[in-house]
Amino acid sequence: MKVVIILGSKSDLEIGEKIRSKLKENFGIDSEIRIASAHKTPEKVLEIIKSYEKAVFVTVAGRSNALSGFVDANTLNPVIASPPISDKFAGMDILSSINMPSGVAPMLVLYEENAALAVAKIVALFDDNVRRKVEEYQRKKKEEIEKADEVVRYGNG
Numbered sequence: 001m002k003v004v005i006i007l008g009s010k011s012d013l014e015i016g017e018k019i020r021s022k023l024k025e026n027f028g029i030d031s032e033i034r035i036a037s038a039h040k041t042p043e044k045v046l047e048i049i050k051s052y053e054k055a056v057f058v059t060v061a062g063r064s065n066a067l068s069g070f071v072d073a074n075t076l077n078p079v080i081a082s083p084p085i086s087d088k089f090a091g092m093d094i095l096s097s098i099n100m101p102s103g104v105a106p107m108l109v110l111y112e113e114n115a116a117l118a119v120a121k122i123v124a125l126f127d128d129n130v131r132r133k134v135e136e137y138q139r140k141k142k143e144e145i146e147k148a149d150e151v152v153r154y155g156n157g
């Protein structure tokens with residue numbers, strides 16, 4: 001199964017690369033990055049999504065995020081919306097990723113690491129290696145908490 005990260009602009013590349021590296025490092029999942037804007041190049045967005053038969057799409061578009069809903073409405077594949085978090089306009093950009101019309105259901109997952117995890121859990125339904133990696137990832141996260149608790153309770157030494 002392909003994992004395709006679609007960015008609304010080259011200016012989102014840092015976020016796209018981070019999602020790609022989290023997918024690889026944490027779950028051993030390869031992914032591709034593509035760039036197309038729902039506002040400026042809608043035909044290109046359609047061309048991209050039609051060129052992958054089975055894929056999980058991650059959409060990254062800042063400001064007015066039309067990309068996630070547009071992709072979701074035009075594909076049978078799952079779409080995870082992971083827009084950049086902006087402090088402009090008190091972070092109100094996020095509203096454009098939340099309130100979708102009926103029949104449009106991109107799943108909003110903020111932060112690169114969490115978007116990678118959401119992808120991995122979908123892939124894990126069909127891939128036991130990835131499933132094991134998700135298990136290991138969750139175990140490590142729990143260990144971090146246990147360790148932090150120990151350090152706070154008993155000190156470092």
Ligand SMILES: Nc1cncn1[C@@H]1O[C@H](COP(=O)(O)O)[C@@H](O)[C@H]1O
Nearest residue numbers: 008009011037039061062063064065
């Ligand atoms: N919403 C949208 C539509 N086309 C591009 N964007 C987003 O707007 C921001 C600035 O894009 P640009 O570089 O094209 O000005 C980027 O986060 C990009 O995903």
